[in-house]
Amino acid sequence: MRTTLRVNSTTHELSVDSRVTLLDALRDVLGLTGTKKGCDQGACGACTVIIDGQRVLSCLTLVAMCEGQDVVTIEGLATGGELHPMQAAFLHCDGFQCGYCTPGQILSAVCAVQEVHAGVPSHVTRNLRQPVNAATLTDEEIRERMSGNLCRCAAYPNIVSAVRQVLLNEVQS
Amino acid sequence: MNAFAFQRVAAAADAASAVSGRRGAMFLAGGTTLVDLMKVDVLTPDTVVDVRHLGMSSIDVTGDGITVGAAVSNSQLAWHPVVRERYPVLSEAILSGATTQIRNMATVAGNILQRTRCSYFRDVHASCNRRQPGSGCDAIEGFNRGHAVLGVSEHCIATHPSDMCVAMAVLDVDIHTVRADGTARSIPFGEFHQAPGDTPQIEVALEHGELITHVVIPHLSAARRSHYLKVRDRASYEFALASAAVVLDLEGDTIRAARLGLGGIATRPWRAVEAEHFLTGRKASDETFRDAAEIALTGSVAREHNHFKIELAKRTIVRAYATARDANL
Numbered sequence: 001m002r003t004t005l006r007v008n009s010t011t012h013e014l015s016v017d018s019r020v021t022l023l024d025a026l027r028d029v030l031g032l033t034g035t036k037k038g039c040d041q042g043a044c045g046a047c048t049v050i051i052d053g054q055r056v057l058s059c060l061t062l063v064a065m066c067e068g069q070d071v072v073t074i075e076g077l078a079t080g081g082e083l084h085p086m087q088a089a090f091l092h093c094d095g096f097q098c099g100y101c102t103p104g105q106i107l108s109a110v111c112a113v114q115e116v117h118a119g120v121p122s123h124v125t126r127n128l129r130q131p132v133n134a135a136t137l138t139d140e141e142i143r144e145r146m147s148g149n150l151c152r153c154a155a156y157p158n159i160v161s162a163v164r165q166v167l168l169n170e171v172q173s
Numbered sequence: 174m175n176a177f178a179f180q181r182v183a184a185a186a187d188a189a190s191a192v193s194g195r196r197g198a199m200f201l202a203g204g205t206t207l208v209d210l211m212k213v214d215v216l217t218p219d220t221v222v223d224v225r226h227l228g229m230s231s232i233d234v235t236g237d238g239i240t241v242g243a244a245v246s247n248s249q250l251a252w253h254p255v256v257r258e259r260y261p262v263l264s265e266a267i268l269s270g271a272t273t274q275i276r277n278m279a280t281v282a283g284n285i286l287q288r289t290r291c292s293y294f295r296d297v298h299a300s301c302n303r304r305q306p307g308s309g310c311d312a313i314e315g316f317n318r319g320h321a322v323l324g325v326s327e328h329c330i331a332t333h334p335s336d337m338c339v340a341m342a343v344l345d346v347d348i349h350t351v352r353a354d355g356t357a358r359s360i361p362f363g364e365f366h367q368a369p370g371d372t373p374q375i376e377v378a379l380e381h382g383e384l385i386t387h388v389v390i391p392h393l394s395a396a397r398r399s400h401y402l403k404v405r406d407r408a409s410y411e412f413a414l415a416s417a418a419v420v421l422d423l424e425g426d427t428i429r430a431a432r433l434g435l436g437g438i439a440t441r442p443w444r445a446v447e448a449e450h451f452l453t454g455r456k457a458s459d460e461t462f463r464d465a466a467e468i469a470l471t472g473s474v475a476r477e478h479n480h481f482k483i484e485l486a487k488r489t490i491v492r493a494y495a496t497a498r499d500a501n502l
Binding site: 001017018019021040041042045048054055056057060061062064065068108111112115120121122123125128129143144145147148 | 174176177178179201204205208209212213221223225226246248251252257258261264265268269271272273274275277278408409410
């Protein structure tokens with residue numbers, strides 16, 4: 001089938017089998033291999049991308065479903081030669097070891113920070129009726145909000161530090 | 174994955190026509206169940222009809238309650254300020270399930286229609302009456318630690334996996350649909366999901382090609398004092414071993430009315446009506462809640478590996494009610 005796919009502000013005309021997932025289209029058709037295939041069944045988060053501002057799993061998304069939507073992958077996060085603050089924070093905090101889950105972790109973290117700034121609750125938020133506060137967000141909150149991204153190297157403490165660094169920097173600025 | 178045609182249509186009734194006209198056609202919304210099960214050949218549609226762009230994505234607050242479009246995402250519903258304020262049990266239930274990525278994709282109707290996580294259902298080499306009627310049930314004599322103890326039959330003991338549905342069951346949500354001929358109807362939540370009985374392959378009260386368009390959450394002032402408690406093997410991103418959705422209407426320390434839904438232990442979103450009746454008019458003490466829990470689990474049937482769920486569910490009920498009672502509103 002023919003479909004169009006808009007990734008990192010570039011629109012591509014694709015001719016693909018209807019069975020092709022967004023993940024496989026990104027990696028195998030467009031050569032954007034920053035998005036990783038971990039479990040390929042929605043369990044690990046390595047394939048996380050941002051569609052229309054929301055973090056989602058590209059392995060459970062058919063590329064045909066994305067027509068008319070705006071996809072951001074890890075390749076589209078930096079501005080020119082300047083890293084996105086979350087990328088810089090992962091480097092600064094050493095938020096990875098082997099690096100395989102890292103693109104998904106970073107994209108997920110970017111959205112998690114936006115969600116906190118929007119004040120929306122998570123499963124561990126004590127009072128659903130109050131907006132959450134970025135400045136006082138607990139580690140428990142960060143871990144819960146990032147629980148869709150597994151890291152088999154268990155770099156979790158440093159990932160939490162990276163997310164916190166970006167949260168606090170944004171609060172201060 | 175089997176080959177299939179991907180189809181977009183302009184309106185809900187067109188989607189219903191497109192699917193009802195083909196035995197092998199299915200609706201596709203978020204994809205978190207359908208694409209997953211297509212990859213493992215459990216579902217093999219020859220046509221999928223995308224229903225995410227048919228104007229069913231809004232949440233409308235009215236005097237009578239809240240109308241929620243079928244394609245509203247789980248995140249959108251859980252994060253909605255009016256839902257958080259008036260129906261905390263629903264926000265809590267949704268937020269306890271899956272992950273933000275999955276809740277952003279999954280729709281309200283898709284959550285209602287999600288399939289069991291029974292590993293024998295997901296394995297095409299196993300026997301499963303739900304997937305292949307008459308083939309038998311490998312779970313009954315197999316590894317059934319996660320399986321149901323309520324609403325089971327000799328043909329299927331698969332657990333209904335949804336958290337959201339347990340909250341919707343206690344809120345008496347109505348499910349609205351449209352059929353290929355354009356006629357609409359509404360189905361009470363409690364009549365929607367079917368216990369397996371002799372026909373485990375029949376899971377819900379929909380005709381082939383009947384499309385959920387929206388659900389209505391009726392006004393319930395008592396739901397401000399409500400709670401969803403989920404107990405599971407991990408702190409996050411795991412299905413329930415047992416869960417309880419409770420609504421508590423108190424007058425002093427006396428229970429005016431109570432509602433109780435159970436998840437993780439039943440073959441469909443479970444409403445414990447007799448326990449609710451027992452609670453009415455009694456003192457809101459832990460002892461009362463324990464007695465209600467005993468009633469709620471009456472008739473439960475355990476298998477080799479899931480005995481623990483019966484006691485776990487009772488304790489879950491007591492703690493959920495105690496938390497709702499003690500909440501500082």
